[in-house]
Amino acid sequence: MKVLRLLARREARNEEPPSVREVAREAGYASSRSGQRVLEALECAGLVRRGEALSRKRRPVGLTERGWEALGEALLLGRVAAGRGLEAIEDAEAYSLAGGLLSARGGRRRYLLRVVGDSMVGARIADGDLLVVEEDEDPPDGEVVVALIGGGEEVTVKRIHREGERVRLKPQNGEHADIVVPAGDVVIQGRAVGVIHPFGRRL
Numbered sequence: 779m780k781v782l783r784l785l786a787r788r789e790a791r792n793e794e795p796p797s798v799r800e801v802a803r804e805a806g807y808a809s810s811r812s813g814q815r816v817l818e819a820l821e822c823a824g825l826v827r828r829g830e831a832l833s834r835k836r837r838p839v840g841l842t843e844r845g846w847e848a849l850g851e852a853l854l855l856g857r858v859a860a861g862r863g864l865e866a867i868e869d870a871e872a873y874s875l876a877g878g879l880l881s882a883r884g885g886r887r888r889y890l891l892r893v894v895g896d897s898m899v900g901a902r903i904a905d906g907d908l909l910v911v912e913e914d915e916d917p918p919d920g921e922v923v924v925a926l927i928g929g930g931e932e933v934t935v936k937r938i939h940r941e942g943e944r945v946r947l948k949p950q951n952g953e954h955a956d957i958v959v960p961a962g963d964v965v966i967q968g969r970a971v972g973v974i975h976p977f978g979r980r981l
Contacts, residue, residue: 780804781816782825782848785841789974795839820845859934860903861895861954886913888971891924891935898922898935900950903973909935910972915965922970923947927959935970 784796784804796804802813817839820826825845829838893907901922903909911924923938925947936947936957945964947957 780806781820782841782845785826785839785845789840795837798837857892857894859895859932860893860898860905860949861934888912889968893935893973897949897951897954901937903935903950903970904975906976908974909970910974911968912971913968915967917966917969924967924970926965926967927957927963929963933967938966 781801781804784801787793788795798810798813798817800813801816802808802810805813805816807813807816817826817828821828823844824842825848826839827842889911891909891911893903893905893909896905898904903922909924914923917923917938919939921938922935924933924935925938925945926933927947934947934957936949939946939948940961941958943961944958945961947959947964949956
C-alpha cells in the first residue's frame with residue numbers, strides 16, 4: 779500500500795515516477811532488485827501499469843483503475859472547461875482516488891473535475907486530466923481556480939488576478955484570450971491543488 783500511495787502522490791503532483799530504488803526504499807527494502815520485484819508483483823496483480831523504459835534507471839509506471847480503487851474512492855463531480863466555459867451541470871459518478879489526495883487541512887472538502895480543453899497546458903493541465911480541487915472562496919491572486927461566470931451558467935479553470943472591480947481569468951496558452959468580467963459576476967468554487975494525467979502522457 780505504501781508504494782501505491784507513493785505512485786499516487788507523484789502522479790497527482792505532476793512529478794516523475796519513482797525509480798526502482800525509491801520503490802524499494804518505500805517498501806522497506808535495501809536493494810533495487812527488491813523494488814523491481816515489488817513493481818512486478820503489483821503489475822501482476824493489475825494494480826500498476828508500466829510503460830517502455832525511458833532510461834536505464836527509470837521506467838514509466840502508474841496506477842491502473844484497480845490500483846486507484848485499492849486506495850479508496852472519491853467523487854467525480856463533473857467537468858471543468860480549460861477554454862471559454864462549459865454549461866455548469868453537476869454530473870456525479872464514482873471515481874477512484876487515493877484518500878490522501880483528498881485530505882485537506884481545516885476541514886475543506888476536496889473533489890475531482892474532468893478538464894475539457896487546452897487553455898491551461900502551460901500549467902501542465904491538459905484535456906482529459908483530472909483536477910483535484912479544494913473548496914476555497916477567496917484564494918490568493920495567481921492561483922489556478924475553478925470559477926463560475928455569467929451568473930453560474932459557465933464553469934472554467936484559469937489563473938485568477940483581481941483588478942479592482944474586475945477579475946481577470948488568465949489561460950496558460952497563448953492561443954486563448956483572457957476572460958475579464960466584473961467581480962460580481964464571478965464565483966470562485968475552489969483552487970486546484972493537484973492534477974492527474976492519463977497514464978503515459980508526457981507534458
